[in-house]
Amino acid sequence: MIRRLLEVLGPEHARPVRRMLVALVTGAVLQGIAFALLVPVLEALFGSDPDEVWPWLWTLVAVAVLYCAVYYWSLLAGFEAGAGLARSLRQRIGDRVAELPLGWFAPERVGQLGQLTTKSVMDIMGVPAHLLRPLVTSFVTPATVTVLMYLFDWRLALAATLTVPVIVLVYRWSTALSRQADRERTAARAVTGGRVVEFAQLQPVLRVFGRGEARSGARLGEALRTQREASRRVLVTGVPGLIGFSLVIQAAFTAVLLTGTYLALHGGLDAAKLLALLVLAVRFTEPIAETAILGSTLGTARSALAQVADLLAQPTLPAPVSPRVPEGNRVEFEDVTFGYDDGRPVLSGVSLTLAEGTMTALVGPSGSGKTTVSKLVPRFWDVDGGAVRVGGVDVREIDPEVLMSRVSAVFQDVYLFEGTIADNIRVGRPTATDAEVREAARLARVEEIVHRLPDGWDARVGEGGALLSGGERQRVSIARAILKNAPIVLLDEATASLDPENEQAVQDALSALTAGRTLLVIAHRLRTVAAADQILFLDEGRIVERGTHDELVTADGRYASFWARRSRARDWSLAGQNS
Template structure:
């Protein structure tokens, strides 16, 4: 566990590790020596030899000073390692998470990742700052005392040294069931965190359907599982701790009994016996301290393993040399992909989007339209075939170079709890105020700003909660437009807009994307009809392709799509007359 924990220490703090270990070892050895030196000091005092007693006292004082200095430095270095871990591991985890494929996140909750990044890192910091010294001294001091006692009475020294592996074996057996119980507690705590977050952010929906308080069964179930997991951890910890404490006390009683018997038999003087009893108690104290922090140590060990597991997740690796595309065309060449093994969402998809043109992708829900955009942005690696930009496989481009080529606007809009201007500026942090305002005007965000009391400085709230769905989508569009990448990916970009705002945004998009390569996923004919090319997908495959006029004039999926939209355009609510009962 200690070795794996040291592997997490950032490079700029690695040089502190040997100094910390040496200081801790010196601290432990000096403590053991100070305890053992008590025996000859007592013997000299009991014999009335004040000169020898003075010498032993001076030696003991020197050893105590060494222990104090070493203890100071080991505490100082432990804190430096802990602070370095808090900064280094957090940054390392953040960089690693940013390089993971999105598929990795789909199998985990935000709360479970947060607990690893925050709670587990905190456990590791605590390990370096406090627990490591207790663990080392809990081993070094008893061994040092046992070796020292060998020179006074070999029998008692042997008993001490033999008892150490016995106590260690009992402690190891006691901790066998702890790890699985701690994993269950970690998972249940993450589930509770996710439930509480969902409970607070989804209050309108929960209240609308009366799923608050005890009726919120999901949160209640999560809390119940957490209570059971907490009880399971206690059940797994207490018996082992009790067994270890009993064994420690048995060892201490055995040592005191042996000293008493051998002193009674005259094997050594009364002063030696008193000193050995005191030393026996000091022999047990570090072991007892180690037992008291054993739960924290096991918790830290589990945290180290979880952090290592997260860091071991394979990243989307950048190539050694990023290839340069020859133009802004986008092509799918026999692309296949599935979110789960054996389940294909895209199968042998092939089509080309020439540079500077607009291609619309249409098809029924679940047909793989959004997946194709995600593959184009390399949010997921293709299982087969290749997605190319300007003739270059996106896998042969660095993530930074690829993102410089692409501006995505997806259906699920995420806004940060910052001002409207800051959310737009994320698209290009070095953009001028005029560039931000221009992108906002094109996406009709300026109309939103005019209605808000604080204008551009209005905080949008967590996940953009202070804005409507259509307003959030317009801010997201402005963000992508500000980025001004040569390839624009739009996924239902106008789905949450009313007809007026849709017309404004569509007009602005058409104006701003002149000369750019645009791929748009949409269900609205007003968005699709003006595309240079329409690709019809169904069940993960391309079933038709052409312009709006070409596809609408022949039988096929697109013609059905147009007919369905025409029928849906005139929908209305039918009001049934209600009969009234007249009184007699």
């Protein structure tokens, strides 16, 4: 387990763990010596001259004091190692999560991740902090006692030694019994975590559509049932092992007891020594018996570690070995094919060019792949075929940080962190001054939100920006993009959920954000579409028409009928002005 932990975390953690192990082993050996010293102490007490007990007693006291000091040291070392490992595990998980392709983040993964970084990390941390001590003590103390027994009576010591392989074998058998069930329980817990998050997030839907129709409640119920079943299986499979192990310990003790009695009757072992050795035999079996209870906790920690290792082994998007720097900000797709995990192609043979400083509007039916096209530019996923280039360089050959520094995105699913509005805007450019943050806020009309909130700039937005409306969150997201000031802007018609009064102002702010930039807009407004330098009409993952508004209207194809249909729709408030 420790070896596996170090494999996962890297050799730099070996030192504190080794220090802790040394402390634990030293403590366990001292404990064994203290137990063994009981033999001469008891022998002297029951012998002809009780005064002989004093030197042994003082030695016992000295060893006991030393043991206490080492115990204290090992406690500290255990907590230190445990806390260090937990910190590193969380760090590694965090680093890995930041590198994973966005396709990995399916809804249930959020809950699993929560479970991994809290419960699983705590389970693993418990190994050095709480589990290793009893485990080491269980094996090292009896081993020390057995070795020292040879000093007093080799025949009894041999009897104790012969029981060791049997005890070890049965211990292994008992832990192996529930290992699979343990793994299943840990996996079931992770799934339940995901379902709980999903259930909470879907509360508005559940309320509107009624509990009976929403699948999520049923999904959570099912996950809880699976978890209960898995926990039951852990018990059912673990109990025979526990009982078997206890029986073997008792049998080992009985074997030593019988050997001792036989030796006392026929082998010249005196009664005082026998008594002392039997006390020792009790101390020999006691710590081992305790390990049986630890088996299940250790199994849980092992499964938790397997899950963390699994996450850390998830493939990330490969980083370029010798990154190239893009020249300019032209964006090109060359014969791109792409599909998500289910293997269904979402984009097929998509080729397009966003000339530097121009605006391209992506239009097409829902599900035609518009968002997917925009998310391939900052390399949220890697293409299956063809290439996406920025500044003439394949995005796979650009340092991810360089690529991200060139792209600003305002998507519809805006996520705000728990913090102030200023904190959230600053995400766009962490080094920005307060004045720059406020200027971006002013341009995106975020200032108005700030003035409305009771704590002004210090007001917190709640997790996910829950305390702001959808439109307000989007304005914060625009402010972020304005602050970032990147040359390539991806826009999912960000004004879609803004209230009418602010719409014009935000539109102007967006013009300031987008002026002179390479702009890709997933356009829903006719005015945006008509103003584009180029319009790409996407259908079922293919570009079926391309050109300017006038060219496409004249061509009288898919775009022209799309335009006519939308123009007629009353919801399109600006339709009359543009058609």
